[in-house]
Amino acid sequence: MKLILTGILAGLLAATAAHADEMVFTSWGGTTQEAQTKSWAAPFEASSGIKVLQDGPTDYGKLKAMVEGGGVAWDVVDVEMDFAIKAAKDGLLEPIDFNVVPKADLDPRFTTDHAVGSFYYSFVLAWNKGAVSGEPTGWADMFDLTKFPGKRTFYKWSAPGVIEIALLADGVPADKLYPLDLDRAFKKLDTIKSEIVWWDSGAQSQQLIASGEAAFGQLWNGRVFALKQDGADVGASWNQNMTAADVLVIPKGSKNKASAMKFLAAATSPKSQAMFAEASGYAPINTAAKAEMPADVVKSLPDAYVDGQINLDMSYWAENRDTIAERWYAWQAK
Amino acid sequence: MSGNLLHRPPILRRPDGTGGALPALTLITLFFVVPVLALLLRSVTEPVPGLQNYAILFGDGTYARVFFNTFLVATVVTAVTVIVAFPVAWMLAIMPPALGSIVFGIIILSMWTNLLTRTYAWMVLLQRTGVINRMLMDVGLISEPLPLINNLTGVTIGMVYIMLPFMILPLVGTLRAIDPMTLRAAALCGASPFDAFRRILLPLSLPGIAAGGLMVFVMSLGYFVTPTLLGGTSNMMLAGMIAQMIQSLLNWGLGSAAAFILLLVTMALYALQLRLVGAKRMTGGI
Numbered sequence: 001m002k003l004i005l006t007g008i009l010a011g012l013l014a015a016t017a018a019h020a021d022e023m024v025f026t027s028w029g030g031t032t033q034e035a036q037t038k039s040w041a042a043p044f045e046a047s048s049g050i051k052v053l054q055d056g057p058t059d060y061g062k063l064k065a066m067v068e069g070g071g072v073a074w075d076v077v078d079v080e081m082d083f084a085i086k087a088a089k090d091g092l093l094e095p096i097d098f099n100v101v102p103k104a105d106l107d108p109r110f111t112t113d114h115a116v117g118s119f120y121y122s123f124v125l126a127w128n129k130g131a132v133s134g135e136p137t138g139w140a141d142m143f144d145l146t147k148f149p150g151k152r153t154f155y156k157w158s159a160p161g162v163i164e165i166a167l168l169a170d171g172v173p174a175d176k177l178y179p180l181d182l183d184r185a186f187k188k189l190d191t192i193k194s195e196i197v198w199w200d201s202g203a204q205s206q207q208l209i210a211s212g213e214a215a216f217g218q219l220w221n222g223r224v225f226a227l228k229q230d231g232a233d234v235g236a237s238w239n240q241n242m243t244a245a246d247v248l249v250i251p252k253g254s255k256n257k258a259s260a261m262k263f264l265a266a267a268t269s270p271k272s273q274a275m276f277a278e279a280s281g282y283a284p285i286n287t288a289a290k291a292e293m294p295a296d297v298v299k300s301l302p303d304a305y306v307d308g309q310i311n312l313d314m315s316y317w318a319e320n321r322d323t324i325a326e327r328w329y330a331w332q333a334k
Numbered sequence: 335m336s337g338n339l340l341h342r343p344p345i346l347r348r349p350d351g352t353g354g355a356l357p358a359l360t361l362i363t364l365f366f367v368v369p370v371l372a373l374l375l376r377s378v379t380e381p382v383p384g385l386q387n388y389a390i391l392f393g394d395g396t397y398a399r400v401f402f403n404t405f406l407v408a409t410v411v412t413a414v415t416v417i418v419a420f421p422v423a424w425m426l427a428i429m430p431p432a433l434g435s436i437v438f439g440i441i442i443l444s445m446w447t448n449l450l451t452r453t454y455a456w457m458v459l460l461q462r463t464g465v466i467n468r469m470l471m472d473v474g475l476i477s478e479p480l481p482l483i484n485n486l487t488g489v490t491i492g493m494v495y496i497m498l499p500f501m502i503l504p505l506v507g508t509l510r511a512i513d514p515m516t517l518r519a520a521a522l523c524g525a526s527p528f529d530a531f532r533r534i535l536l537p538l539s540l541p542g543i544a545a546g547g548l549m550v551f552v553m554s555l556g557y558f559v560t561p562t563l564l565g566g567t568s569n570m571m572l573a574g575m576i577a578q579m580i581q582s583l584l585n586w587g588l589g590s591a592a593a594f595i596l597l598l599v600t601m602a603l604y605a606l607q608l609r610l611v612g613a614k615r616m617t618g619g620i
Contacts, residue, residue: 061581151462156567157582197484198567211463325583330396332567333403333575 039275085318088114117285122241150215156198158328160312225281380587387591408554423505488564508542
């Protein structure tokens with residue numbers, strides 16, 4: 001019964017799948033996917049003759065439904081790295097064919113058997129200069145309601161970042177973050193809970209900060225970069241910036257696997273990565289990309305702020321994703 | 335051929351409508367009954383066979399809170415909707431028909447506008463830097479923005495607005511059927527306008543309030559978009575929780591169990607509504 005049903009569902013989903021010489025790339029929408037389309041998909045279409053259809057936003061539930069039902073409509077998906085590690089373990093992903101995708105220059109931090117890096121980013125502290133008096137200098141300031149009153153915005157979903165921020169603000173040394181002390185983190189977050197506005201998409205984080213609806217927030221550096229490019233009056237602190245990565249994966253059962261592998265090779269090439277970094281403000285995952293980029297752009301990337309930088313532990317998160325998520329959403333709902 | 339048809343026993347010739355209903359029935363079976371069964375199946379088979387998903391839902395404080403929230407929001411929204419809708423419905427009932435149909439048109443028009451658009455419009459209006467707070471601060475009525483969004487207030491405002499037509503429409507029908515002479519009679523007998531309302535109009539309009547109220551309540555129970563956009567995380571309702579279980583936690587067993595409970599509650603309330611409407615019919619009234 002279940003099989004028949006998932007079959008029907010899969011058939012419906014597959015009806016939207018790409019034809020030969022076409023493939024579907026799925027990402028998170030907004031300025032990030034625009035940059036991916038421009039920097040990766042467009043040149044790839046020109047050189048390979050394979051048409052890249054865009055879809056989005058990434059939805060892990062949908063991805064799982066497609067794979068389990070056998071009607072995979074997405075060929076390459078941009079996902080968070082901790083999800084990719086977990087999904088690979090759950091058998092939802094195709095292994096990457098490194099005969100097609102050159103591995104030599106890929107940053108090993110973001111390369112696994114089932115995923116190659118998409119880009120990597122830092123969570124930074126950003127604020128609306130009109131809504132904040134003074135200049136916040138670190139995560140601890142986001143927990144100081146007397147010195148910095150006002151709403152603060154954090155990433156809504158259970159993911160690497162906010163727990164670590166709370167622990168750092170509570171005085172946990174950066175090298176002692178893992179394993180995460182969840183009790184301590186939630187206790188710290190409780191102190192500002194009533195002042196938190198959650199953002200659930202990059203575009204929303206930009207809107208909240210730009211309008212002053214939230215005075216500060218934990219934002220992806222690329223979104224702050226885009227805000228500044230648009231002339232918004234925002235400040236940013238890179239103190240203890242936290243890196244995490246998006247990776248590109250191929251859902252198991254992809255109908256256009258060969259094209260998808262070729263796309264991965266093109267998207268992770270030094271040139272494509274350099275173009276994307278320039279357009280988005282996110283860092284390239286190909287170590288040879290920097291040679292292709294203007295010096296001032298290189299200076300604006302997370303790579304330029306390694307002093308005090310914290311690498312969020314993706315393996316720890318992949319391992320504990322479900323337990324943390326349960327507590328996270330239970331705490332949020334309280 | 336035609337002779338054959340004429341000689342059929344009448345029972346076979348009588349159009350009973352089942353043939354015409356077949357496409358619709360197939361559609362409903364394929365896209366509603368079957369998926370619902372699949373849902374039920376998932377809820378008792380994932381991750382292992384058994385009732386553990388239901389045990390988790392009923393045994394955990396967080397989920398209890400979400401259930402409570404869901405009923406709280408639905409109750410508040412229904413109550414406020416009744417209060418706001420009643421005067422509008424009464425006005426519509428006693429208005430000259432030409433004017434009434436214009437007002438009616440406006441109400442219907444709002445129903446045709448995209449739900450998401452309307453909810454986003456409320457976000458723009460209600461947020462701290464939104465139109466309402468700006469205006470109130472500019473005229474000096476408040477010095478700090480009112481917390482109108484990311485809380486129960488925001489959810490209630492947004493949902494009442496969306497639910498109003500569903501309350502007004504059945505209520506107008508009921509109110510129109512009330513003989514205006516009963517109110518005049520009450521006044522002649524010395525009843526104050528309030529007494530006439532409380533003792534004549536309100537009891538007579540109860541069937542309409544019950545029908546509309548139940549509809550609004552049932553619809554509110556399963557609402558997703560508005561609570562998600564205008565509420566905070568602590569206002570999470572069942573539908574939001576189900577989406578989270580399916581999309582973020584990938585815990586489909588638990589999500590299916592929650593969805594099935596929501597369906598059961600909704601069906602039970604619907605049955606109640608049928609009984610109420612049925613009872614109303616039986617009394618031969620309104």
